[in-house]
Amino acid sequence: MKKIPNIAFESSENTQSFELLDLAKLFARLPTIVDHNPTQPHRVSFFALLIVTKGTGIHQVDLIDYQLKAGTVLKIAKGQVHAFQKNAEYEGFLLLFTEDFILNHFSQSSINIISHLYNYHITSPIFNEENENSIFINQLLSELKNENTYARENIIAALLNLYLLKLERQSNGAKLENSNPKHHTVFIQFKNLVEAKYAETRNVKDYADAMFVSTKYLNQVVKEFTINTAKTFIDDYVTLEIKRATVTTNKSFKEIAFETGFDEVTNFTKFFKKNVHLSPKEFREQKT
Numbered sequence: 001m002k003k004i005p006n007i008a009f010e011s012s013e014n015t016q017s018f019e020l021l022d023l024a025k026l027f028a029r030l031p032t033i034v035d036h037n038p039t040q041p042h043r044v045s046f047f048a049l050l051i052v053t054k055g056t057g058i059h060q061v062d063l064i065d066y067q068l069k070a071g072t073v074l075k076i077a078k079g080q081v082h083a084f085q086k087n088a089e090y091e092g093f094l095l096l097f098t099e100d101f102i103l104n105h106f107s108q109s110s111i112n113i114i115s116h117l118y119n120y121h122i123t124s125p126i127f128n129e130e131n132e133n134s135i136f137i138n139q140l141l142s143e144l145k146n147e148n149t150y151a152r153e154n155i156i157a158a159l160l161n162l163y164l165l166k167l168e169r170q171s172n173g174a175k176l177e178n179s180n181p182k183h184h185t186v187f188i189q190f191k192n193l194v195e196a197k198y199a200e201t202r203n204v205k206d207y208a209d210a211m212f213v214s215t216k217y218l219n220q221v222v223k224e225f226t227i228n229t230a231k232t233f234i235d236d237y238v239t240l241e242i243k244r245a246t247v248t249t250n251k252s253f254k255e256i257a258f259e260t261g262f263d264e265v266t267n268f269t270k271f272f273k274k275n276v277h278l279s280p281k282e283f284r285e286q287k288t
């Protein structure tokens with residue numbers, strides 16, 4: 001069975017956590033990319049904003065085709081599966097940024113507000129903000145062209161934070177149009193339970209029992225919003241919490257292990273290494 005390729009962040013500009021790509025240049029080099037076909041579904045391990053300045057087209061995210069036009073911005077979250085249109089002719093920019101970029105530069109309050117970052121399943125990913133897009137892109141280009149690179153990454157992060165907050169204000173309270181309202185309620189209940197109880201249990205059956213539904217039904221609902229299983233959703237959230245604690249605190253790994261629901265540091269390390277392909281110590285050393 002053909003597997004969906006997982007694509008890591010690689011910058012052609014030698015930056016560690018963000019890159020702004022001109023779509024015309026990107027489309028021109030698509031045929032030269034050898035590790036995957038960008039016009040076929042592929043899962044990204046970073047975040048992206050597809051901003052269209054001219055023309056029309058489509059872009060697929062989690063098997064849904066979104067219509068693009070001048071002024072469109074399409075948000076693609078870490079872990080989502082997307083595909084570019086074949087022979088696309090629209091113009092614009094693609095901004096890529098990593099989870100580390102978010103964890104290192106965004107406040108926790110911003111992360112909680114901006115649903116696109118980790119709760120992309122509950123709001124529409126597409127907006128039409130031609131004026132805001134133009135202001136944002138011009139500011140980014142000006143900063144990237146500035147010969148004085150002092151605090152560049154911090155400035156770009158601040159511009160991106162403000163832009164995403166403005167988009168979030170527009171989408172506040174919005175739901176995915178095609179989702180089943182009942183399933184949406186179940187998913188939100190599950191998501192909230194995971195956030196509250198992840199340190200107590202990572203067992204899907206425990207969550208299903210607490211919600212008075214079957215594990216089969218819960219998996220069906222979670223897949224509708226995330227195209228992943230309930231177990232994957234739980235493990236991804238636990239991994240995120242470990243990353244946050246590892247990057248933003250000086251707590252020992254024994255403390256972090258206990259706070260995230262592990263009785264033994266060895267089990268904690270095995271879990272993290274399985275999901276991140278680095279030990280917690282290696283991850284901390286890499287990010288500090």
